[in-house]
Amino acid sequence: MAKKDPTDLSVEEKLKTLFQLQTALSSIDEKKALRGELPLEVEDLEAEIEGLSTRVERIESEINEYERAITQKKGEIVDAQTSVERYKAQLNEVRNNREYDTLSKEIEFQTLEIELCNKKIDEAQRRIAEKKVELEQNQEVLKEKNADLEVKKNELDEIMDETRVEEEKLREKAHELEAKIEPRLLMSFKRIRKNARNGLGIVYVQRDACGGCFNKIPPQRQLDVKMHKKIIVCEYCGRILIDPELAGVKIEKPATEEKKRGRRTSTARKSASSKKTTDANDMD
Secondary structure, X not given: OOOOOHHHOOXXXXXXXXHHHHHHHHHHHHHHHHXXXXXXXXXXXXXXHHHXXXXXXXXXXXHHHHHHHHHHHHHHHHHHHHHHHHHHHHHOOOOOHHHHHHHHHHHHHHHHHHHHHHHHHHHHXXXXXXXXXXXXXXXXXXXXXXXXXXXXXXXXXXXXXXXXXHHHHHHHHHHHHHHHOOHHHHHHHHHHHHHOOOOOOEEEEEOOEEOOOOOEOOHHHHHHHHHOOOOEEOOOOOOEEXXXXXXXXXXXXXXXXXXXXXXXXXXXXXXXXXXXXXXXXXXX
């Protein structure tokens, strides 16, 4: 069977299909609302954990660099001590003051190098101690965030499992309905729905007002909506309007109207009874 061209649909059929699509999409929105802020909370936690992991890696890298620097300085100290011992041995073999002064300066220089290396080793060890404290703090926070993420993910998975099957059916239904609507009208509907705070792109008229923004609709415009001859939009919010009867929605009449109608009926009955009494008196 050939698929019906969306352009062949009557205005009435277009409105019905749009309202059915709106109903399906609103149901999907309700399923998403059940998740609340959980998806955003999970995303935020994942981003925070990623940042903490990067910070932990950086701190670990800095500690490794300080440890390598300490190893290097210790090696330089060994070399300097070896040089000092060699120069001291050569002092016993000097033949003049010039050689003695040169060796003495070399011994002094190497001794200063050893002191400088020890100073840098102490500084590096102090920095390592600070970094280890910082590392421990960040690892503790990371551990807590991972635990929070696991809890949030489990909560989200439970909700997703409860609604997944029904949501998939609704998405399939929405996709089928979208295929029946002409592209331009569907695009307009989606644009209206996107801009609407409550996600409603088509609403029915209730109590002489728009079901989306609740502004009063002029009588002539209400009549146009009931006629189903063309697509009518609310002049205030831009939502597409549909007659409740066409949408399959039963609107309960306000109690005040029922009371007024009851009073009118009672008054009419009294008038009729009074008229009958008057006619009877005339006949007498």
